[in-house]
Amino acid sequence: MSSPNSPRVVIVMGVSGCGKSTIAAMLAGRMHWEFEEGDALHPPANVAKMASGQPLNDEDRAPWLEAVAAQIDAWRTTGRSGVITCSALKRRYRDILIGDRPDVRLAFLKGSKEVIANRLAARQGHFMPAALLDSQLATLEAPSEDEHPITVEIGPRPEVIVARIAEQLEQ
Numbered sequence: 001m002s003s004p005n006s007p008r009v010v011i012v013m014g015v016s017g018c019g020k021s022t023i024a025a026m027l028a029g030r031m032h033w034e035f036e037e038g039d040a041l042h043p044p045a046n047v048a049k050m051a052s053g054q055p056l057n058d059e060d061r062a063p064w065l066e067a068v069a070a071q072i073d074a075w076r077t078t079g080r081s082g083v084i085t086c087s088a089l090k091r092r093y094r095d096i097l098i099g100d101r102p103d104v105r106l107a108f109l110k111g112s113k114e115v116i117a118n119r120l121a122a123r124q125g126h127f128m129p130a131a132l133l134d135s136q137l138a139t140l141e142a143p144s145e146d147e148h149p150i151t152v153e154i155g156p157r158p159e160v161i162v163a164r165i166a167e168q169l170e171q
């Protein structure tokens with residue numbers, strides 16, 4: 001396990017609209033760690049594809065996952081800790097992001113389709129159409145126990161969710 005001063009990274013994962021950006025930014029603030037919005041690392045073609053209502057495939061996601069992994073490594077090799085958002089829907093995507101990096105933890109935001117659909121319907125100014133939620137949920141492989149995820153229900157207020165994640169990180 002890591003010593004208290006070694007860099008640590010949390011990937012906040014889950015389908016579109018589960019709250020990754022909201023929770024990750026607050027968690028980074030609470031931990032005094034860096035924050036990176038994984039969506040900002042998509043090639044422009046991916047954003048255009050999603051905005052046009054088409055789901056990404058494995059090939060589309062490959063360069064994006066590499067960019068997320070590169071950010072994680074940039075933090076780790078320079079001794080910094082950080083929180084990054086990444087839907088990381090499939091196990092094999094998470095294997096790219098985590099691999100043998102022992103200080104990288106998953107925080108999985110888990111919620112019902114109904115709650116997420118309601119939040120997406122209310123959200124404005126985001127490229128991701130709510131219509132892609134079905135495909136996101138169909139693609140999601142929830143992390144299994146051997147991935148040691150911190151799994152949190154998305155129902156409560158963001159402050160509560162962040163506190164729950166922080167408590168588990170501090171254990």
Ligand SMILES: Nc1ncnc2c1ncn2[C@@H]1O[C@H](COP(=O)(O)OP(=O)(O)OP(=O)(O)O)[C@@H](O)[C@H]1O
Pocket residue numbers: 014015016017018019020021022023039085087119120122123124126128154155156157158161
């Ligand atoms: N715990 C919460 N309670 C109520 N509303 C929330 C909560 N978390 C997030 N929201 C709201 O739900 C919407 C979706 O959250 P957010 O944009 O953070 O999700 P996301 O997973 O980052 O989405 P995407 O992957 O599409 O970027 C936003 O409008 C946000 O303000």
Ligand SMILES: O=C(O)[C@H](O)[C@@H](O)[C@H](O)[C@H](O)CO
Pocket residue numbers: 015016017039056061087088089128136
């Ligand atoms: O893997 C994917 O299908 C995409 O990366 C999406 O999950 C988006 O990044 C994001 O969640 C929408 O804003």
